[in-house]
Amino acid sequence: MSAQALRRLVLAVPALWMAAFFLAPFAILLTIAFGQVSEGLPPYTPPLRQTPEGWRFVPSAESFALLLEDPFYIEALLRSFRVAAVSAALCLLLGYPMALAIARAPERARMQLLLLVMLPFWTSFLLRITAWIGILQDQGWLNAALLALGVIAEPIPLLYSEFALYLGMTYGYLPFAVLPLYASLSRQDPDLLQAAADLGATPFRAFLQVTLPLSLPGLLAAFLLVFIPAAGEFVIPELLGGPSAQLVGRVLWTEFFQNRDWPLASALALALLVLLVAPIVLLQRRLGGA
Amino acid sequence: MTRLGKLALPLGLGFAFLYLPLVLMALFSFNDSRMVTAFTGFSTRWYASLWQDEALMRALFLSLRIAAVSATMATVLGVLAGFALARLGRFRLRGGFAAVMAAPLVMPEVIIGLSLLLLFVAMEAAFGFPAGRGAGTVAIAHATFGAAYVAVVVQARLAELDTVLEEAAMDLGARPWTVFTRITLPLASPAITAGWLLAFTLSLDDLVVASFVSGPGASTLPMVVFSAVRLGLTPELYALATLLVLAVAVGLALAWRLLLRPPRA
Numbered sequence: 001m002s003a004q005a006l007r008r009l010v011l012a013v014p015a016l017w018m019a020a021f022f023l024a025p026f027a028i029l030l031t032i033a034f035g036q037v038s039e040g041l042p043p044y045t046p047p048l049r050q051t052p053e054g055w056r057f058v059p060s061a062e063s064f065a066l067l068l069e070d071p072f073y074i075e076a077l078l079r080s081f082r083v084a085a086v087s088a089a090l091c092l093l094l095g096y097p098m099a100l101a102i103a104r105a106p107e108r109a110r111m112q113l114l115l116l117v118m119l120p121f122w123t124s125f126l127l128r129i130t131a132w133i134g135i136l137q138d139q140g141w142l143n144a145a146l147l148a149l150g151v152i153a154e155p156i157p158l159l160y161s162e163f164a165l166y167l168g169m170t171y172g173y174l175p176f177a178v179l180p181l182y183a184s185l186s187r188q189d190p191d192l193l194q195a196a197a198d199l200g201a202t203p204f205r206a207f208l209q210v211t212l213p214l215s216l217p218g219l220l221a222a223f224l225l226v227f228i229p230a231a232g233e234f235v236i237p238e239l240l241g242g243p244s245a246q247l248v249g250r251v252l253w254t255e256f257f258q259n260r261d262w263p264l265a266s267a268l269a270l271a272l273l274v275l276l277v278a279p280i281v282l283l284q285r286r287l288g289g290a
Numbered sequence: 291m292t293r294l295g296k297l298a299l300p301l302g303l304g305f306a307f308l309y310l311p312l313v314l315m316a317l318f319s320f321n322d323s324r325m326v327t328a329f330t331g332f333s334t335r336w337y338a339s340l341w342q343d344e345a346l347m348r349a350l351f352l353s354l355r356i357a358a359v360s361a362t363m364a365t366v367l368g369v370l371a372g373f374a375l376a377r378l379g380r381f382r383l384r385g386g387f388a389a390v391m392a393a394p395l396v397m398p399e400v401i402i403g404l405s406l407l408l409l410f411v412a413m414e415a416a417f418g419f420p421a422g423r424g425a426g427t428v429a430i431a432h433a434t435f436g437a438a439y440v441a442v443v444v445q446a447r448l449a450e451l452d453t454v455l456e457e458a459a460m461d462l463g464a465r466p467w468t469v470f471t472r473i474t475l476p477l478a479s480p481a482i483t484a485g486w487l488l489a490f491t492l493s494l495d496d497l498v499v500a501s502f503v504s505g506p507g508a509s510t511l512p513m514v515v516f517s518a519v520r521l522g523l524t525p526e527l528y529a530l531a532t533l534l535v536l537a538v539a540v541g542l543a544l545a546w547r548l549l550l551r552p553p554r555a
Contacts, residue, residue, distance in 0.1 A: 011370075013370050021434045022434055029405040095304070124495055124531060239519065265404055284392060
């Protein structure tokens with residue numbers, strides 16, 4: 001096989017696969033969003049369809065009109081972005097000191113510590129979120145512990161609250177934040193801190209004026225790496241959030257599985273995708289540059 | 291080490307936060323009582339009843355099969371893509387190719403799942419393939435996002451490997467295909483194995499994408515677990531979680547060792 005042919009083959013196989021199963025689906029999503037709900041299987045009429053007069057393109061803006069008219073959907077989108085942003089901020093707050101500690105740990109221990117951070121990330125997301133039901137429910141471990149300690153006189157409702165939602169989001173996405181923060185912090189030259197100390201800076205001031213500003217690109221990457229998947233999260237609001245936690249991933253799920261409104265679900269997915277394009281491009285620039 | 295002093299506390303708290311739920315589940319999976327919160331005595335009976343739960347076992351074997359097949363497909367795709375990005379230099383639309391390969395890493399699962407389902411439905415209407423949905427469509431979906439993870443791992447590994455061996459083989463007259471199979475692939479094999487393990491784990495863990503693209507009769511383990519969780523917590527679920535955590539810990543430790551092993555040059 002010639003070098004040229006091999007080159008073509010190596011590129012063509014993954015490129016065609018991704019074109020077929022990653023890019024083409026978005027094109028279909030776009031068309032179905034302009035379709036209409038109907039009885040039958042599949043439960044929609046596509047905008048491009050055969051009529052007695054031949055093939056006709058009859059787009060319907062019904063789903064988009066519904067998205068804009070019913071405040072429920074706009075609110076769900078806004079709520080998702082707010083929850084994702086707050087969760088990302090919480091992950092940074094918790095993850096930053098962890099990443100800093102790992103970056104400053106003895107070299108031999110660093111990889112093991114990182115592995116410990118990653119391990120929960122790879123083990124059944126669903127069951128780890130389930131564990132929090134056992135912790136937070138009225139007869140749960142947390143209420144039992146607080147009752148035993150005499151902090152509370154009767155169980156307090158913790159599950160199905162904003163608190164449970166943010167707790168679950170932070171828990172689920174914390175490893176996403178620690179990794180890029182660690183990558184950024186471990187690249188810093190330790191001599192910089194020595195220089196700051198020699199010039200009379202207290203450790204706290206050296207942190208504020210040297211470590212923190214130098215880690216800003218890492219902070220941005222970590223924020224986006226949590227924010228983007230969190231904005232479409234389904235499992236956590238569904239299992240921990242209670243009825244008021246109507247985030248867009250959950251609304252989309254309900255429209256698709258319960259209401260069988262595929263065009264509306266597609267329009268919602270499209271809206272989420274459009275809103276996420278800017279953060280995704282920004283993140284790819286960040287990671288590409290690193 | 292003195293600098294770690296004050297940082298040891300947040301690090302310890304962070305790990306406690308990450309591991310407390312896992313430890314509690316493991317502990318209560320050995321609880322004798324069906325009550326999931328009060329510990330009454332030691333027992334392994336929930337592990338036994340897990341074994342006898344037919345629906346769960348069927349789902350487990352289906353998930354393992356899908357994971358093995360999709361991880362293998364993802365590895366082929368990801369190795370080629372990682373190689374293209376690390377070794378082919380400049381080519382047309384390289385930026386676009388890199389962006390599309392990496393996009394599934396951050397794309398929300400509901401979007402991937404819904405758009406792939408719509409594709410499968412449209413394909414079936416147009417060419418009759420795939421006929422219906424089930425394990426096959428789930429495997430295709432998992433291979434697609436798994437390939438993104440494999441590509442990242444393989445590309446990173448190849449980028450840090452010196453090309454001197456590949457160049458020497460070329461100079462000695464080896465054909466490009468021979469260089470690829472005899473030099474590049476063996477050198478990248480730790481990353482390839484690690485990538486396969488990551489893709490396998492991701493497939494085994496996926497609820498959202500599988501729920502969209504699967505069909506009747508093909509419920510994966512996360513789908514069965516999800517419907518069980520909605521009905522209430524049981525000690526069997528804790529036993530299952532404990533076993534899964536153990537299995538993944540072993541697999542991940544293996545993948546990690548492979549990635550860290552210095553390349554033999």
